[in-house]
Amino acid sequence: MKKSIVALSVLALTSASAFAADYSDGDIHKNDYKWMQFNYMYSIDELPHGKDAENNAHDYLEMEFGGRSGVFDLYGYVDVFNLATKDDTDKDSDASKMFMKFAPRISLDALTGQDLSLGPIQEVYIATLFNWGGGSRNALGGSGDVNNSFWGLGSDVMVPWLGKIGLNVYGLYDLNKKDWNGYQVSTNWFKPFYFFENGSFISYQGYIDYQFGMKDEYSSVSEGGVMFNGIYWHSDQFAVGYGLKAYTNVYGIEDGKDWGGSAESTGLSHYVSVTYKF
Template sequence: MAKFTKTLIAAGLMAAAATPAFAADYSGDIHKNDYKWMQFNVMHTIDQLPYSKADGGYNDTYFEMEFGGRSGIFDLYGYVDYFDIFDSKDSDKHKKENLFMKFSPRVSLDALTGQDLSFGPVQEVYLATLFNIGGMQGLNDAFVGLGADVMVPWFGKVGMNLYKRHANETFDFNPEAKGWNGQQFSMNWFKPFYTFSNGSFVSYQGYLDYTWGMKAPAHSDGLGTFHGIYWHSDRYAVGYGLKYFNEIYGIDNSDALKSTGFGHYFSVTYKF
């Protein structure tokens, strides 16, 4: 993880100095830039959306295994969430589906073609995929599209992906909800902005997912964006994140179901 952390800090410093994007280097051994990381997070949420207004809010404590890395032409990020770890009747997930999985593998088109596809602030171009499984009854979404690593002032390297969405299975009983149904733009960032004398640091990290053009469910678009402040050492992290939901998953914000608003996330992390 220390190697990964140093890579992220270097990317941030380069952007701050207005350094132009540099091409991915696949000359010689394509595995020379490989890395991998894995961490366990214990998360406590307050008002995670969507939730039934009759329940008065969704508060839960859950366990998350989060991982990622690079191997040759492949770039990977993913996590597995196990909800209601304390078997609490106060959790919205109590005695319901307790697992959610997200996998986001990408294939470097630079490495695959042997060509330098960088331009302007774009460092590298990918064939991007995304899979969301579980969490709500019958949820199984697959996304495919193009991705890029983009150098953004101050932020450093930001991952961006533009997908076409395919609903393999869905919690919506409308038959139009299945099949090719909508598009999604996703971006994520990790910006260390203060480093202590012992090498630990504070970061601003988060993501944005915006889906639009859906024929179903009820709302044609939905937004989720997360903004976190975290303290990191080589082995531990502690943080708070504020997430804004707007008609999340395309679910209408109604008198019965709240799908727009803010949620709070507190986490403690152990890094392997």
């Protein structure tokens, strides 16, 4: 399973306001917007992988999309790996060709017509998240490709310097195992911090996904996660960036012990990307 979130310049606009969402007038569509972009990305040393892996680099094309429509707030992407189908990468013919993330949230403020803001909390949501791999239920040595769902509460929160961030807390229901398996805290941010005279800007953007309370029967460690830190240049039509991703026992895989002692699930990886915005 992989995850990359390249935050959008449109989020810089929506996060510029420090005011809580107000739907008391009944107009739940006044904050609607939508966006889509394509990212060509190259990953170096993405984790987890085995220590004996010969090449841990691969390219992929990502269609990223999202927006707001009434009570619904949406983020998602579809990745297609190893575009040239090279045999000397970690995404060769035996690996999943695609991965999809779909993360709809339902605004409780818009749904109820009430202002549920409190202090730095600007808006409250019922939060869901779905991770789907491109392989079959029998993929990955019979354990099945990624097929996870997350259910919980979300919020938009104002924090110093970063501005508005997303903050969600979920319980994980594994659709392959038909069982609950711990929790996840997720946050994401987009902070333009340097502006050029032509209107383009440089941003610091990224996310944290941290899992905890995972069961012994499904994971060798009970907690682990990732943090992505990206520096991107944005114009109205394009973006170019670099991201550094830090892992610790990601997905509950114990570094140096799982997979017969060959698992590498803690460390750093690098991402470069070129984006075209629609």
